[in-house]
Amino acid sequence: MINYPNGKKTRSQLPLLENNRSNKSNLGQSLEDDVNASNAYYIVNNLALVHKKPTPITVVNVDFPKRSAARITEAYYQLPSTTDYNGIVRGVPIDFEAKQTKNKTRLSMSLIHSHQLKHLKSVLTHGGFSFLIIRFTFFSETYLLPYQLIDEYISTKDKKSIPYIWIKENGYLIPSKLLIPCDYLSVLNKVLFKGV
Amino acid sequence: MINYPNGKKTRSQLPLLENNRSNKSNLGQSLEDDVNASNAYYIVNNLALVHKKPTPITVVNVDFPKRSAARITEAYYQLPSTTDYNGIVRGVPIDFEAKQTKNKTRLSMSLIHSHQLKHLKSVLTHGGFSFLIIRFTFFSETYLLPYQLIDEYISTKDKKSIPYIWIKENGYLIPSKLLIPCDYLSVLNKVLFKGV
Numbered sequence: 001m002i003n004y005p006n007g008k009k010t011r012s013q014l015p016l017l018e019n020n021r022s023n024k025s026n027l028g029q030s031l032e033d034d035v036n037a038s039n040a041y042y043i044v045n046n047l048a049l050v051h052k053k054p055t056p057i058t059v060v061n062v063d064f065p066k067r068s069a070a071r072i073t074e075a076y077y078q079l080p081s082t083t084d085y086n087g088i089v090r091g092v093p094i095d096f097e098a099k100q101t102k103n104k105t106r107l108s109m110s111l112i113h114s115h116q117l118k119h120l121k122s123v124l125t126h127g128g129f130s131f132l133i134i135r136f137t138f139f140s141e142t143y144l145l146p147y148q149l150i151d152e153y154i155s156t157k158d159k160k161s162i163p164y165i166w167i168k169e170n171g172y173l174i175p176s177k178l179l180i181p182c183d184y185l186s187v188l189n190k191v192l193f194k195g196v
Numbered sequence: 197m198i199n200y201p202n203g204k205k206t207r208s209q210l211p212l213l214e215n216n217r218s219n220k221s222n223l224g225q226s227l228e229d230d231v232n233a234s235n236a237y238y239i240v241n242n243l244a245l246v247h248k249k250p251t252p253i254t255v256v257n258v259d260f261p262k263r264s265a266a267r268i269t270e271a272y273y274q275l276p277s278t279t280d281y282n283g284i285v286r287g288v289p290i291d292f293e294a295k296q297t298k299n300k301t302r303l304s305m306s307l308i309h310s311h312q313l314k315h316l317k318s319v320l321t322h323g324g325f326s327f328l329i330i331r332f333t334f335f336s337e338t339y340l341l342p343y344q345l346i347d348e349y350i351s352t353k354d355k356k357s358i359p360y361i362w363i364k365e366n367g368y369l370i371p372s373k374l375l376i377p378c379d380y381l382s383v384l385n386k387v388l389f390k391g392v
Contacts (some may be wrong), residue, residue, distance in 0.1 A: 046321065046322075049318050049322040049324075051278055053249050054249060054250040054253065055253075057271070059253075059271075072268065072272065074268070075267075076265065076266070076268065081247070086282065087289075088289045088322040091323025091324070092323075093283075093287070123245065123284065126284040126287070127287025128287070
């Protein structure tokens with residue numbers, strides 16, 4: 001390999017899959033973009049199979065100007081009845097919702113619909129692993145919070161919000177890498193498979 | 197229990213969960229309606245957690261006549277990149293597509309998009325169980341076909357279509373019951389869990 005004369009490392013020398021990249025990277029991207037990019041990486045590299053579900057829309061009127069292309073002319077957004085993401089990691093069904101907040105001190109539970117919390121609980125009941133991915137944009141930190149922890153907190157302490165400091169202490173910081181801006185799989189590998 | 201004087205059985209005496217109800221029932225309903233009704237029954241009774249994914253739609257224009265209600269005024273249907281249904285059965289990730297055909301002799305593989313077949317294969321690779329639910333409307337028969345069987349058939353025999361008779365011999369006939377018009381879970385219980 002040829003190094004550049006200025007002694008700087010070429011991209012291929014950078015340890016891509018190490019956690020040395022700051023969690024503060026990709027400031028310009030939304031959490032959704034980061035999760036989608038990470039899922040694309042996982043699929044291409046056969047590491048996991050996770051997709052974002054389409055946004056549920058109620059179609060009221062459709063025009064057929066040509067036989068080939070139906071054009072929807074009136075439709076409305078529905079409240080989602082489940083979460084945005086689900087899939088499979090090494091045979092384990094996973095299901096999660098990803099949310100970002102500008103709040104510096106707490107995660108308001110109003111960000112997550114009650115039927116989504118109910119769905120996350122059902123996933124757990126049926127033998128899957130469910131969680132939230134929460135980004136605190138002020139700190140540029142993204143955490144994975146297993147649903148079980150959330151359930152314990154909101155049923156015993158406060159059902160309206162979870163403090164940032166509690167999430168920092170009990171959740172798992174998700175690393176950000178060059179091609180995997182929200183590498184939640186590295187956390188799942190530790191939590192679900194104990195790093196195996 | 198009081199029998200009616202005419203000696204006919206009351207509804208509660210009918211063995212609801214037995215396979216004695218003909219597979220030919222619910223002729224008026226579409227397969228999709230039947231699968232959705234069955235999923236609703238499974239969820240309410242905590243037997244499985246399976247949802248239909250929303251139809252993917254690309255939104256081009258949105259009006260905001262009121263702050264509360266966004267109205268989509270131009271949108272188009274997208275080709276689905278995955279299947280219509282996925283979920284969890286006793287910890288096992290499942291994924292399937294449901295199709296009905298009027299053809300009496302064969303299932304044309306053109307009914308299933310190539311990226312959907314690819315997705316079903318990926319589910320298998322990642323440790324889930326994937327399959328097709330195929331209804332031959334002429335015979336009013338609905339079959340569960342594990343993806344593995346389909347893959348073997350289309351890669352060794354004929355990639356364009358699968359004969360009805362082959363499906364009848366190798367697939368699993370799905371029973372129809374009063375509240376579970378497409379009871380594919382009873383088949384999964386036999387195939388995946390050997391009736392346990």
